Amino acid sequence: MRIDIITVVPELLDSPFAHSIMKRARAKGLLEVVVHNLRDHTPYRQAQVDDYQFGGGAGMVMMPEPLAILLDKLKEERQYDEVIFMTPDGKLFDQKTANSLSMRGNIMIICGHYKGIDERIRQLYVTMEISIGDYVLSGGELAAAVVVDAVGRLIPGVLNDETSALFDSFQDGLLAPPVYTRPADFRGMKVPEVLLSGNPKLVDEWRHEQSVLRTKERRPGLMGEE
Numbered sequence: 235m236r237i238d239i240i241t242v243v244p245e246l247l248d249s250p251f252a253h254s255i256m257k258r259a260r261a262k263g264l265l266e267v268v269v270h271n272l273r274d275h276t277p278y279r280q281a282q283v284d285d286y287q288f289g290g291g292a293g294m295v296m297m298p299e300p301l302a303i304l305l306d307k308l309k310e311e312r313q314y315d316e317v318i319f320m321t322p323d324g325k326l327f328d329q330k331t332a333n334s335l336s337m338r339g340n341i342m343i344i345c346g347h348y349k350g351i352d353e354r355i356r357q358l359y360v361t362m363e364i365s366i367g368d369y370v371l372s373g374g375e376l377a378a379a380v381v382v383d384a385v386g387r388l389i390p391g392v393l394n395d396e397t398s399a400l401f402d403s404f405q406d407g408l409l410a411p412p413v414y415t416r417p418a419d420f421r422g423m424k425v426p427e428v429l430l431s432g433n434p435k436l437v438d439e440w441r442h443e444q445s446v447l448r449t450k451e452r453r454p455g456l457m458g459e460e
């Protein structure tokens with residue numbers, strides 16, 4: 235899978251894909267992340283990419299021309315399954331969207347900065363708008379990193395134990411159960427007996443029960459209860 239990211243602050247995306255699972259996914263050739271600095275593609279002097287908004291008001295807007303030039307160039311080179319714009323007024327990102335994006339071949343992500351991007355770019359190029367939560371970040375880069383991480387780890391072959399994503403929180407509409415490691419007695423707090431029983435059926439049942447309990451307690455909305 236290839237993900238192209240368009241940004242005016244490429245430095246913000248140096249680290250998120252350089253470690254751990256994302257690093258491995260790239261090393262294995264399963265995920266390619268290509269970051270484009272929008273300033274390298276602007277036709278304007280002094281690498282200008284933003285301007286005042288028509289109608290007045292505080293905050294700059296990303297100009298359409300540099301974005302269109304870069305988007306046209308990339309779209310000539312390959313076909314994109316989705317052109318995503320990261321924005322707080324987009325659709326709330328969730329595991330279902332991550333799952334479906336992980337099955338695509340090429341994805342483009344546009345990171346907004348300042349007050350956002352000119353509306354005409356959204357109309358002309360963007361096929362999907364994603365928000366990672368009801369709060370406003372300084373730009374779309376950190377949000378894009380969240381999406382790439384959540385999607386990248388779902389690409390088949392990326393996780394060591396391929397089944398492990400199946401047991402993540404949300405994968406079955408439930409939160410994950412609690413987990414424990416050694417020691418079995420930590421400062422007097424004991425690991426639930428069933429986990430030491432060696433009986434996989436009992437362990438599975440206990441985990442499911444705990445998932446249901448946790449989901450009811452913390453996120454009843456996920457189970458259709460508010």
Ligand code: ADE
Binds near residue numbers: 321364367369371
């Ligand atoms: N850009 C700024 N805030 C954002 C958010 N919450 N989600 C996605 N992109 C953003």
